[in-house]
Amino acid sequence: MAGQPRLTVALTFDHDAISSEVDQGHGPVLRSRGQFGPRVGVPRVLALLERERISATWFVPGHTIATFPASVAAIVAGGHELxxxxxxHEDLAEHPDDERAIIERSFAALSAAAGIAPTGFRAPYWSLGPRTLEHVADLGFRYDSSLMADDVHPYRVPVDERHDRAVSDLGRPGPLVEIPISWALDDWPQFEPGPRGVGPMSAPSKVLEIWAGELRYAWEHEPGGVLTITMHPEAIGRGHRLAMLEEFIGIARSLDGVVFERLDQVVGRWLAGDASPPAPR
Ligand SMILES: [Zn+2]
Incomplete structure (x- = not known):
């Protein structure tokens, strides 16, 4: 563990803006909720990250880059990863025939916006078709952040899995690194109601209890782990929730040996010490 932080916290933001509402044909009200992201949420989040001197990872649909270029430029200017x-924001499991073209188009837009090719992928809705991650690996990405087989330890996305009701073959380690995620560490299902306001809208104290509980457990029991938090500017950017994020950052900072990193930095460090390189074909 020499040279490794005791625990890394990765703050990640899905800058969906109005992409999913447009994709799903929603009307002006839900589109306006999405617009709160680039209009209010992103500037507030960027100001907080700058005050705290934290670099973050932002997963950005191509539609957001094309529609809100100034918002994405401000993120890049802040030293963050795209x-x-x-x-x-397509559900790629529903696009088996054109998912590769969708990812390629997005890759080109991200490369132009950031001036550097993206290395990370996160599936909208955390929904993957059977070949999505094969395309992602083929197109040169180094990591995915859509799976849940671990909580704080990166692992290799398996290839050649075969699943049958009799028995499953779990395959072998592939080229992609997985940075695992969880709905428990995602602001959206905690905070955001569905259409007509029906749904959770948790108090931030409840979400802080969950996130800080995961943080303290990983810090105590899983040295070298990476706690990945998923947020959406239109959700976390509300005042009472942003105050909770600031409190969470303070709790993390109060523990010895906690660092904040972007996922590309986490993956570079993990690959340097990887004990399970992909099996040769
Ligand atoms: Zn999303």
């Missing part, structure tokens, strides 16, 4: 999140 990752791929499809084009119009």
């Amino acid at each position: 990752g791929c999140h499809a084009w119009a």
Whole structure:
């Protein structure tokens, strides 16, 4: 563990803006909720990250880059990483024939916006088709952040899995690194109601209890782990929730040996010490 932080916290933001509402044909009200992201949420989040001197990872659909270029430029100017999140926030499991083209188009837009090719991918809705991650690896990405087989330890996305009701073959380690995620560490299902306001809208104290509980457990029991938090500017950018994020950052900072990093930095460090390189073909 020499040279490794005791625990890394990765703050990640899915800058969906209005992409999923447009993709799903929602009307002006839900589109306006999405617009709160670039209009209010992103500037507030960027100001907080600058005050705290934290670099973060932002997964940005191509539609957001094309529609809100100034918002994405401000993120790049803040020293943050851009990752791929499809084009119009498509559910890629429903696009088996054109998912590769969707990812390629997004890759090109991200490369132009950031001046550097993206290395990370996160599936919209954390929904993957059977071949999505094969395309992602083929297109040169180094990591995915859509799976849940671990909580704080990166691992290799398996290839050649075969699943049958009799028995499953779990395959072998592939080229992509997985940075695992969880709905428990995602602001959206905690905070955001569905259409007509029906849904959770948790108090931030409840979400802080969950996030800080995961943080303290990983710090105590899983040295070298990476706690990845997923947020959306239109959700976390509300005042009472942003105050909670600031409190969470303070709790993390109060623990010895906690650092904040972008996922590309986490993956570079993990690959340097990887004990399970992909099996040769
Ligand atoms: Zn998203």
